[in-house]
Amino acid sequence: MNAIKLALLAAALLALGAPLARADKTEKIEELVNLHDLKTSVAVGDFYLKQQALLAVRGYLTKLGREQGLGAQWNSQNPYWKEAEDALMRSMMKDINRQFSSLEWLSEEWAVLDSREFSEADIDTLLRHMKTDVGRKQVMIVDHGVSVHVMGALTFTGKLQYELPGTEAERTRMQQLYNAEDDAMRFNIDDNPEGTRFAMSKVGKKYFVNTILKVSGMISRRIDQTAANLPTELQTKSGEAQGAVEAFRKAKSG
Numbered sequence: 001m002n003a004i005k006l007a008l009l010a011a012a013l014l015a016l017g018a019p020l021a022r023a024d025k026t027e028k029i030e031e032l033v034n035l036h037d038l039k040t041s042v043a044v045g046d047f048y049l050k051q052q053a054l055l056a057v058r059g060y061l062t063k064l065g066r067e068q069g070l071g072a073q074w075n076s077q078n079p080y081w082k083e084a085e086d087a088l089m090r091s092m093m094k095d096i097n098r099q100f101s102s103l104e105w106l107s108e109e110w111a112v113l114d115s116r117e118f119s120e121a122d123i124d125t126l127l128r129h130m131k132t133d134v135g136r137k138q139v140m141i142v143d144h145g146v147s148v149h150v151m152g153a154l155t156f157t158g159k160l161q162y163e164l165p166g167t168e169a170e171r172t173r174m175q176q177l178y179n180a181e182d183d184a185m186r187f188n189i190d191d192n193p194e195g196t197r198f199a200m201s202k203v204g205k206k207y208f209v210n211t212i213l214k215v216s217g218m219i220s221r222r223i224d225q226t227a228a229n230l231p232t233e234l235q236t237k238s239g240e241a242q243g244a245v246e247a248f249r250k251a252k253s254g
Contacts, residue, residue: 025120029111032123035130035139040147040177041216042101045223047170048154049100052227053092054166056234057085061241068245073252080248084241091237092230100226109218117210122203129204134195140185142211147178149216150223 058076061084065074074081099105114123129135154160162171187195198204 025115025123026111028120028123028127029114030107032114032127032130033107033110035136036143036211038103038106038143038146038219040143040174040181041150041219042103043170043174043177044147044151044154045100045219045226046096047167047174048160048223049096049226049230050093050167050170051161051164052230053089053096053234054085054164056230057088057092060088060234060238061085064238064241064245070245070248071252074248078248080244080251083247084244087240087244088234088237091240092233095233096226099229100222105222106215106218110215113210113214113218117206118203125203126207129198132194134192135198137185137187137192138195138199138208140181142208144181144185145208145212146216146219147181149212150219151178153216153220154223 061074061076061081064070076082076085118126130139161167199208
């Protein structure tokens, strides 16, 4: 009987302690994820998604002009067309920010990955190292590695159109962030044996590979999903162009 009582007590204590341990690990993972700054990867995605949104909006306005018989004057050089395009794009970019750029969706996916792949002791080791000067530099290297893979996935598949009018600001931001990140993350490995040892350690190597390959994969998939949803999103916003269309008709007839 005493053995049964002890077993029940141990089970109860374990049941009470397990959620606390998980919560503690969860908080540490959140802290680890927050050490990263993926602004360059976001800028790459924003550039591509702005491009895809513009192509969708311009295609829609061309089709609208044809279906409503607006004539040859309804074109991308017309101020009313531009007004309609701007209205639709403002709404589309808000959706893109919510679905992709905010990265709220990534934090959860990344935390699940780290929780599955690393023990709490591993997380402690990663946090201790990544908060050092050498560790912070290696965080920057990882972040740049993610952006290289995200950009490569779009570039090698021929998806990026660097000269599309209307995406100049996003292209410039992407290039500036990429170049600045590339410069900032460089350091002499001969002067950093600590960094080399950590990068070659079991937990260090696993973390670098997981983050660069798997997190960049998450971002690339989200970019593709967001781009695929743009035509459907645009259909729900068609009324936002109607005011400019009516103003165009009045100006044309008057």
